[in-house]
Amino acid sequence: MKQYEKKLDANGRPYLETHLEGLMLTRLPLLNKGTSFSLEERREFGLMGLLPTHVSSLDEQIERSYANFRSFRSDLDKHVFLRALQDRSEVLFYALLNRHIEEMMPIIYTPVVAQAVEQFSRIYRYPRGLVVSPENIGELDSLLAHTPFPDVQLIVATDNEGILGIGDQGFGGLAICIGKLSLYTAAAGIDPAVTLPVELDVGTNRKELLDDPLYLGVKRPRMEGKEYDDFIHAFVTALKKRFPNVLVQWEDFSKQKAFDVLERYRDVLPSLNDDIQGTGAVVLAGLLSATRRSQTTLGQQVYLVHGAGAGGVGVARQIVRGMEREGLSTQQARERIYLIDSKGLILKDRKGLEPYKLEFAHEPSRVAGWKLQGGIPSLLETAREAKVTVLLGLSGQRAAFGEEVVKAVAVNTPYPVVFALSNPTANSEAVPADIYKWTQGKALVATGSPFEDVEWDGAPHPVGQGNNAFIFPGLGLGVLLTRAKRVTDGMLTAASLALADYTDGARLAQGALYPRMDRLRAASRQVAIAVMRQAVKEEVAMRKLPEDLEGLLETEMWRPEFLPLKRAGK
Numbered sequence: 147m148k149q150y151e152k153k154l155d156a157n158g159r160p161y162l163e164t165h166l167e168g169l170m171l172t173r174l175p176l177l178n179k180g181t182s183f184s185l186e187e188r189r190e191f192g193l194m195g196l197l198p199t200h201v202s203s204l205d206e207q208i209e210r211s212y213a214n215f216r217s218f219r220s221d222l223d224k225h226v227f228l229r230a231l232q233d234r235s236e237v238l239f240y241a242l243l244n245r246h247i248e249e250m251m252p253i254i255y256t257p258v259v260a261q262a263v264e265q266f267s268r269i270y271r272y273p274r275g276l277v278v279s280p281e282n283i284g285e286l287d288s289l290l291a292h293t294p295f296p297d298v299q300l301i302v303a304t305d306n307e308g309i310l311g312i313g314d315q316g317f318g319g320l321a322i323c324i325g326k327l328s329l330y331t332a333a334a335g336i337d338p339a340v341t342l343p344v345e346l347d348v349g350t351n352r353k354e355l356l357d358d359p360l361y362l363g364v365k366r367p368r369m370e371g372k373e374y375d376d377f378i379h380a381f382v383t384a385l386k387k388r389f390p391n392v393l394v395q396w397e398d399f400s401k402q403k404a405f406d407v408l409e410r411y412r413d414v415l416p417s418l419n420d421d422i423q424g425t426g427a428v429v430l431a432g433l434l435s436a437t438r439r440s441q442t443t444l445g446q447q448v449y450l451v452h453g454a455g456a457g458g459v460g461v462a463r464q465i466v467r468g469m470e471r472e473g474l475s476t477q478q479a480r481e482r483i484y485l486i487d488s489k490g491l492i493l494k495d496r497k498g499l500e501p502y503k504l505e506f507a508h509e510p511s512r513v514a515g516w517k518l519q520g521g522i523p524s525l526l527e528t529a530r531e532a533k534v535t536v537l538l539g540l541s542g543q544r545a546a547f548g549e550e551v552v553k554a555v556a557v558n559t560p561y562p563v564v565f566a567l568s569n570p571t572a573n574s575e576a577v578p579a580d581i582y583k584w585t586q587g588k589a590l591v592a593t594g595s596p597f598e599d600v601e602w603d604g605a606p607h608p609v610g611q612g613n614n615a616f617i618f619p620g621l622g623l624g625v626l627l628t629r630a631k632r633v634t635d636g637m638l639t640a641a642s643l644a645l646a647d648y649t650d651g652a653r654l655a656q657g658a659l660y661p662r663m664d665r666l667r668a669a670s671r672q673v674a675i676a677v678m679r680q681a682v683k684e685e686v687a688m689r690k691l692p693e694d695l696e697g698l699l700e701t702e703m704w705r706p707e708f709l710p711l712k713r714a715g716k
């Protein structure tokens with residue numbers, strides 16, 4: 147049943163119509179206005195006497211909540227506070243977030259969300275999202291009838307195996323889905339009522355979780371093989387039946403499963419793997435900005451991608467697309483990329499090589515003549531011998547880029563590019579201040595988690611955050627507004643180009659390859675527009691769009707404001 151409906155009055159002004167009343171009206175975060183219910187609403191809905199005398203404005207509420215937020219010392223406490231606020235009043239939560247996005251985004255999202263994931267069973271408060279587990283997978287149809295709102299258009303789902311750079315986290319992965327969806331709303335104005343976080347609770351192999359009496363997930367080893375495939379298939383099948391065009395963001399799946407699930411279902415439902423495609427697109431945007439700064443091309447660089455999981459391979463694929471746009475063949479482009487995992491450089495003769503790594507595996511003859519200590523080239527040896535100019539970290543391995551490696555890259559080019567993209571902060575491959583020091587300030591740097599400006603040569607240098615948060619909200623908005631039936635590779639490249647275009651020259655001159663986080667909303671709009679145009683061009687848009695796409699965004703984006711309430715049936 148619908149708890150409320152958004153309607154327009156005779157003058158075209160929006161209001162919300164509901165049949166709820168009294169205390170229950172204060173218990174639904176999308177309807178609750180707290181102290182801001184007007185006197186008329188208090189009378190109409192049986193709220194008289196239940197609220198403080200003074201009627202607050204939204205601004206007053208924001209001020210009160212911000213002071214509360216600031217009173218917490220630990221980041222995790224701040225996270226818990228904001229999440230509880232979101233579960234009380236979504237309007238207030240997003241209004242507060244909009245006003246303090248740079249300060250609060252790291253709390254609800256990367257890096258503090260990593261602590262929330264790890265502590266999830268201890269900080270749990272209210273239900274949010276859908277939990278699919280071996281216990282209820284047989285009743286999926288009725289489960290999907292229990293979603294809080296009937297019109298789900300956007301899902302972020304995780305199986306929890308590859309959370310950020312911290313691996314299998316069991317049930318706690320749900321915190322990531324909630325955080326990503328908060329950004330969809332904060333950055334791209336997607337109505338929270340059409341979003342749904344989904345926990346695919348397929349077990350965990352993390353012993354501390356299985357041994358924890360308070361652990362909230364199913365206590366069993368992770369599903370694998372056919373059991374896992376059947377589980378995901380049952381989920382997608384039921385989902386398609388209930389919400390035939392829902393956009394699914396597959397988040398933090400691990401390695402081969404990430405690729406398999408995306409390939410299997412991207413033609414069944416509009417699908418995005420954020421770690422493969424979102425990260426790929428955001429890195430391509432940063433590299434385009436880097437080449438603008440160095441007045442070179444993508445095809446003139448030699449890339450070392452450290453970390454051959456979903457992120458590493460996704461990034462490599464997107465860089466290939468960038469080079470293809472410059473006229474290189476796929477083969478020529480792939481030859482300029484060296485992919486390294488925990489065993490060293492990936493070569494075609496490796497035994498048991500996972501299928502998804504194959505497209506970036508080099509012929510062993512490629513390294514003939516290289517000066518090597520052992521058989522397989524290491525990170526450092528590859529940086530030296532292949533004359534690498536761009537070093538990209540997606541390994542989840544703290545400090546993997548040491549002084550020697552970074553200096554080895556700096557020898558090969560006047561503009562060494564170093565991206566330490568693993569999250570959260572502690573997993574970063576290097577810290578920006580060190581990269582500046584080791585390269586005498588020459589490096590073009592980006593990180594996945596937020597970092598402070600670097601003082602170099604007497605001036606502060608901001609560090610651009612190459613986080614997929616610059617891509618997925620705008621991309622999702624573009625998909626939803628066009629009702630695209632598929633998320634195409636072309637749409638991802640269009641998103642990269644739009645983001646690179648948006649990054650202004652002044653900031654680039656200071657060394658930052660991405661916009662400031664407080665520009666996230668504006669950047670996401672540009673991404674959305676580019677994605678919509680591409681969807682139309684590729685004929686995957688199922689909705690006819692007006693000429694004026696800016697105007698469309700203006701009318702369709704959800705804003706955190708208290709709308710008047712009216713009683714249903716009146």
Ligand SMILES: O=C([O-])CC(=O)C(=O)O
Binds near residue numbers: 421
């Ligand atoms: O969540 C983030 O900050 C970026 C991301 O997708 C990941 O690291 O897995």
Ligand SMILES: [Mg+2]
Binds near residue numbers: 310397398420421
């Ligand atoms: Mg991720």
